Amino acid sequence: MARESRGRHDAARSQTRRRSLVGQLPTPLRAFLATEAGGALLLLVATAVALVWANSPWSGSYEALWGTEAGIRVGALDLAMDLGHWVNDALMALFFFVIGLEVRRELSVGELTDRRRVTVPLLAGVGGMLLPAAIFLLVAPGGEAARAWAAVIGTDTAFLLGALAVVGPRLSTQLRVFLLTLTVVDDVVAVSVIGLFYSGEVRVLPMVLMAALGAVIALLSSRGVWRTAPYAALVVLLWLATVEAGLHASIAGMLGGLLVGASRPRRDRVLEAAERVRAFAQSPMVEVGRSARAGLERSMSVNERLQAALHPWSSYVVVPVFALANAGVDLRGGVLADALSSRLTWAVALGLVVGKFVGIGTTALLAARLGAGSLPVGVGRGHVLGGAALSGIGFTVSLLVVGLALDDPVLRDEATVGVLLAALLATALGWATFRLAALRGEGDADLPRRLARPVDPEVDHVKGPADAPLTLVEYGDYECPFCARATGVGDELRRRFGDRLRYVFRHLPLHDVHPRAELAARAAVAAGLQGRFWQMHEALYAHQDALDYDDLVGHAQDVGLDVDRFVRDLDSPEVVLRVRDDVASAEASGARGTPTFFVGEERHTGPWDAETLARALEEG
Template sequence: MSAPLRRFLGTESGSATLLVAATVVALGWANSAWVGAYEQLWATEISLRVGDAELALDLEDWVDDAFMAVFFLVVGLEVRRDLSIGELTDRRRAVLPLLAGIGGMVVPVLLYLAINRGGDAVHGWGVVIGTDTAFLLGTLALVGPRTSTQLRVFLLTLTVVDDIVAVTVIGVVYSGEIVVPALLLAGLATVALAVLGRLRVRRTWPYVVAMLALWLSVLESGLHASIAGMVAGLLIPAYLPRRREVERAASSATAFRQSPMAQVGRSAQGALARAVPVNERLQVVLHPWTSYVVVPVFALANAGVDLRGGVLADALASPVMWGVVAGLVVGKLVGVGAGALGGEALGLGRLPQGVGPGQVLGGAALSGIGFTVALLIIGLAFDDERRQDEATVGVLLALVLATAVGWSAFRLAAVLHGETSAGLPMVLDRPVDPEHDHVRGRPSAPLTLVEYADFECPFCARATGVSREVRQHFGADLRYVFRHLPLPDVHPHAELAAAASEAAAAQGRFWELHDVLFERQDRLELEDLAGYAAELGLDVERFLRELDEQTHAGRIRADVASAEASGARGTPTFFVGGRRHVGPYDAGTLIAALEAGRRTEDDPALA
């Protein structure tokens, strides 16, 4: 998993604890002698005035309309990143989560409407469409498999569908009377964001100005302001850092280390900012705030239901409450499970590696935790406070029941089907064979570092210097092994370069051409490769013939298959002592990992 995705998942899981605490505090406060203070707090008016222009909202509206717009902005940023360079770049991987997401909305809505067929209760159908990502991932960490990285990615992809549809429903179905002039201004702000993204503007402030204009316009237009956050997030582009800009940032940082002056430091800061896309910079800044402040404060403002005075008894007898419970607990389980498993049975896609059917059902059950979006829609769907309380009780009860059903599904999957892990493999699938693998160093060295790499990957090129430093540190105690993992979808010359290195290996010159390819990875056309072969004194005719006949394609496919079976999904991926290395791959980190592996081998008690 990429570092941004690991960071995203970790933050969401950590915020679940705060969500639970905020919910408990809200319920306790609303059912105490200080309930008046609770209601008075959220009714407090806060206004902003510039000249004759004034924006006045009570505190609860600030939370629902402003804070939640930031929350959906972060969701939109993550969706855009996944579509551009993340898990959803391979559209085939998105088929089953897409089907599961659609099923997880259609079935709950049908169940809700089957229980609430008429009257104002019908308006609450939107309450059951959403899934709370923070609660889902936090609960998964508590009740799910020991390792759940692949299942978490699958569920996160599924919630993308939920979030987009939920915001669309909020904006279209649950908005007020439309004010056309404000809507036109919102359209202009949207165009401005799209133009900034198209031009790849590197500074953050133009996007912030456009987003504020969009939010204010949407707020005045009668649409719910949360839609502004999602639209803005989807329009801010995400892309991989460019090698030239990364190197320029590194040079600027080196210059500042040599000359720690304010002007040089400012230049280095600017170079670093330009090397990281605005999309990811905003996520890094905003995501902790939305996870640890926005969502818990939203729970504190919206989960406080006074259950006294017969409210709880009325809720338990209310079709609205049971419609919410049935939709979230039963509907999500059936809809998500049928969409994912049915789609796989029909051959429309396949489950992520390491994820079993029982674990899918466990995740489907947990997707019935609709907390944040559900509470937001409750306030928009019902004007009657009694109805709001009944629906809120349903959401809270569904949270408990969905967690219990998910826990049961995971336990049964482990006991009946042996589904104890839902993560990618961590162990090197094919042991190192000095007769077959490309090995630098003493073949019988006690320490082993394996790298799966792509000759056109700029980060692999930088990693060659890292591996050189690691080899120098350990000397004869380390053997470095290179295996192919070309990524032709993003690096069109990678497979040809890999074949060229194998053609050179057939003439005993693999490592020489390996070094040349990484030094000149921006020139990997066929004529370039032929020129490199001539420079190295190879038989160029034989070299080109083997490329034309794809003589070494089987060898490259075997490396790719071993990468797949070992859990390697991107480049560079390192294996230290036969186990996949997760985290930074700078020289210091890899040296520390190899030293730790050596200590473990020397002292089995540390294993």
């Protein structure tokens, strides 16, 4: 369930929705996927080290290390805990803070902004918690053991994505996005459960202070305060107040992250940052450099900057250290045999493996079949079941809950063995499920990567010879500020390649984000009927703040069109259908955002400056 995670050219793009498609994803999500996959290896190594250490002749040093007292004293404030509690109550607060940041970003500008895309994975997430909990309670013995029921509701996303990279389809970005959306439910509910069921005696005054600190964080976010230091200081104070209140520190982490707002880059701030960088290039002085750095930071939301700074620490330090501190079960002296015959061990293992597989898989497929939503493009039923199987890797939060719920060391060891056993069984089940899916023809869980509709000079808007050996296709949106900055790329590349290149523009108005983009696209097509497409194309990008109906009529006059005919054509079925055909070809080709480029028939990923595209054209 862990979300430690998510160049900058893609962050500036209008919101996109893949190994080569990864470049088409938003930068935070792309970095998140890469960091989790890398962090999973460290997590596995740390787990192995903990098990070997705890079962070696030096096992006493393992227990002694995590029992070592450490504290911070500032005046009257004296905060002392053993190292095990510092890991579980302090480092894990950072872990959950990163989760909270990611959930807030997804809610504000990510996958969770489109309710049509999230219904199925969110319902699957609910099913993937209820059934595992029910199975656990049916199998587990009563008494103290039953308190560990929440150990089976979470999924360790770091391990999940690492296992997916090893046993899943070669290309699986669409499935990854689906699984990440699903784990949002795990993230929020698991932290809430920990706070409600596994906290100590609650004290009122520190809770009032928590509320006040949360309100200040929210206020800073709403006022657009862009420096990270105030947020970091307030979250540390929020953590201290939470500890004093008797609540588990995960509450402070998640709450703090959820309150730090996220937003798309604003064009004016991006342009201002670019001007400051140019000024520094012309005058490389310390003051000018500081101004350039401040401009760059201000152009990106605090949420994304905190994620970029903290995800590596969470992935490569916090989670592996947590595994090192919590996975060390001494299996000697018949402990392993006793655990394998324990109802608690199998309650955890079956709850995670069977509960997640059946709960997520059945709920997702049933929800899609009943029309509650649809599976992502490229994701088949076998992919969903394979992902559901891997979701049985509960590890991080499962071990945290085991440590909080069970005081009896024997029960704790049995439950820990169940968590480790579940990780092995879930990975094996996922591997088998993906292999069966492949035999049924379900290969990559990915968006299409090739241009679905070949270039037709009789239909497409083309600059350059129709039979040129090199082709660059751009899907653009006239209201997209970053498309405007890329609009000269085609001309620059044509100057470089001459008659060897044909540049093709197709329309992809993102009406959910840019409400005037579709009308502007129709205006360009209507101008094309009078042989003035490229003139109107340039006028629309030059006047992105003037794309209302009356503005378009003015642009038509400026480029020398017959205005009466232009007005008639603007709403004609021929023009409307022409734009819709381009949008349909974008969908079929896997283009989800603008600008999206195709070099020949293959989608280009990564930066889209002229130099990068030129290299891609030469290599293609």
